[in-house]
Amino acid sequence: MKILAVEDEKLFAFTIEQIIDELGYQLVGIVDNAEEMLRLFAANKPDLALIDINIKGSMDGIEVARRISQSQFAVPIIFITSFSDQKTFERAREVRPFAYIVKPFDEKMLQRTIEIALYRYAGKASMQDEKVNWQQDVMVRDSFFVKTGSRLEKVKISEILYVESNDKYIKLYTEKDVFSIRMPLKELSEKLPLTEFVQVHRSYIVQAAYIEDIDLKEQMLTLKKHKVPISKNFLEPLLKRLNTI
Incomplete structure (x- = not known):
């Protein structure tokens, strides 16, 4: 399972990298700007995106998430941000993220959120077939x-x-x-x-x-x-x- 992240604070970027490594998943990139995030997303087609809202580049993390969600390779999105105000939350909610985590985050919470998001992503393709339970063994997409x-x-x-x-x-x-x-x-x-x-x-x-x-x-x-x-x-x-x- 491949994960891509955009985070411009080095301390949090390092923590994210450690968590993904401990989970045994592949981190295909962790960048600090919007343009590089979208480029790597198109090139790697990850299974999950971790997005900081306040990032470098011509757009913020919410706009990056919007573009990802509108693409043909839409994946679960987890926002990790220092913004806890209602206005930012409402903007973020419009792109229907899997989770919205405020810094400083609890490492265990982020770890479990990533795991659950990937499990649900794996099961998404089965929604048209209620007989299949993704928790048991295997799901099909491509x-x-x-x-x-x-x-x-x-x-x-x-x-x-x-x-x-x-x-x-x-x-x-x-x-x-x-x-x-x-x-x-x-x-x-x-x-x-x-x-x-x-x-x-x-x-x-x-x-x-x-x-x-x-x-x-x-x-x-x-x-x-x-x-x-x-x-x-x-x-x-x-x-x-x-x-x-």
């Missing part, structure tokens, strides 16, 4: 958010090679990692893009773009050096979907 301990690991769907089922658990395989999730294969299959993934076995779903070869005799296929079995029931439908000559 990625899965896989729960590992007390953290959520972001796994891009485009990077998944294949999925393997083992009773009540499934494993997501990427080139670098393997993620275990407590969820039936059928439930996960309903969240995968049908045009990109194909089931080749009662226990395996693969991303077609990564198929390198198919051994028809052994009924096996290869994805980035991974061998996956193909069952007879799924072989013919698979071949029909591939561009064979």
Whole structure:
């Protein structure tokens, strides 16, 4: 999970950096001005923005937050500010931030606020499907958010090679990692893009773009050096979907 922050006071910037490091998330940048914040936001597409209201640049933090919230990559926003007056609060409220924290802040409070904001962000994509509970395992947007301990690991769907089922658990395989999730294969299959993934076995779903070869005799296929079995029931439908000559 990636976090971007704009904070022009060095002491608070250092504290924010420490908190994010302790949580195990990636700080993609912490800057002191509006223009650099928006540039890094567009370049990195973070999962959360921490915004000080009184910052350097041609606009304040509230205007930066407004632009982020109106972009196609809108994410949860947490204001961290020394302004506690009603007028500033009402302006900030217009951009619907996740939280409004007044300096000097309690480190534990900020830590918990970040955690809750990221959990809710992970679950936002499920609002149209009330059957899915993001607190249990995984959510879909353009990625899965896989729960590992007390953290959520972001796994891009485009990077998944294949999925393997083992009773009540499934494993997501990427080139670098393997993620275990407590969820039936059928439930996960309903969240995968049908045009990109194909089931080749009662226990395996693969991303077609990564198929390198198919051994028809052994009924096996290869994805980035991974061998996956193909069952007879799924072989013919698979071949029909591939561009064979």
